[in-house]
Amino acid sequence: MKNRIELSVEPRETGKHNSRTLRTNRKVPAVIYGAVTPTNVHVYEGDIVKYNTRAYENALFNLKSSDKNANGKVVLIKQVDVHPLTRRPQHVDFIALDLSKTVRVHVEIRLEGKAIGLSEGGLLQQVARQVEIECLPTEIPEFFTADVSNLGVGDALHVSDLKVSGSVKIITGAEQTIAVVSAQEEEVVATPAAAAPAAAAAPAAAAKAPAAPAKK
Incomplete structure (x- = not known):
């Protein structure tokens, strides 16, 4: 209790x-x-x-x-x-409260474990931090745990994956995403070597240009 x-x-x-x-x-x-x-x-x-x-x-x-x-x-x-x-x-x-009647509350979701997708270069994101439930007042859980250990890159956990017991009924939609491991986008950065040819081209172009006529 x-x-x-x-x-x-x-x-x-x-x-x-x-x-x-x-x-x-x-x-x-x-x-x-x-x-x-x-x-x-x-x-x-x-x-x-x-x-x-x-x-x-x-x-x-x-x-x-x-x-x-x-x-x-x-x-x-x-x-x-x-x-x-x-x-x-x-x-x-x-x-x-009437202890014999159910009540609706929001309960925290805590992630546990280390997603295997992290070693593959993925990024773990927690999308939902709470879930709405309905249950007897004496059975309100302190929090829910969601194990992300088996998540690879592109995998996700949903509300339907949460384990509940007793009179607990989840109100939040089963398809709601809790956590996902996404691929990190690689940022393309120009290096000094790549920029050098363009910089060198400018003086060369200037050398080929005809000289302006002298003013009389």
């Missing part, structure tokens, strides 16, 4: 003035929706800064609150709005 993290949230008053006051005190306005009556809460800024990272992507949180609508709910962080200059979190959307 997917581990859960305890997160404290508290009820809040709505309105721009109240939101500004919260942010001044290092608290972030938030809303919980989904399998719950929409509930306005606030959360400590330090917690959001800590958990709004790739390491905690799709993490499940157990809410602890004095608000009975929020207390004990299991949520995902759906969205964090940040200030364009300070990068401080300004607002958070939590989605409350």
Whole structure:
């Protein structure tokens, strides 16, 4: 079962003035929706800064609150709005989950192995870094791995090559390319030797040209 993290949230008053006051005190306005009556809460800024990272992507949180609508709910962080200059979190959307119903999320794809095409002069490119899936909240994988070891020049891995288990269903199209080994294009560079004949031709042509008549 997917581990859960305890997160404290508290009820809040709505309105721009109240939101500004919260942010001044290092608290972030938030809303919980989904399998719950929409509930306005606030959360400590330090917690959001800590958990709004790739390491905690799709993490499940157990809410602890004095608000009975929020207390004990299991949520995902759906969205964090940040200030364009300070990068401080300004607002958070939590989605409350029904653990018996599936949810759609995006999961990271990590490449593993060394493609044999690299020794053939090929270039490995990762085309897709995430895939959308649908599954029970407790079965959300941390990431998928895609083994590129057998890829030669011109070969590719697709979403259909990913291995899934349990209730996991891949939503992204099976034909979507994950990684490909392509041939590197050779760049033709003119050498000094190749350029020399052209340079030498200019003085020769000038020597053959008739002299201009002298002015009277």
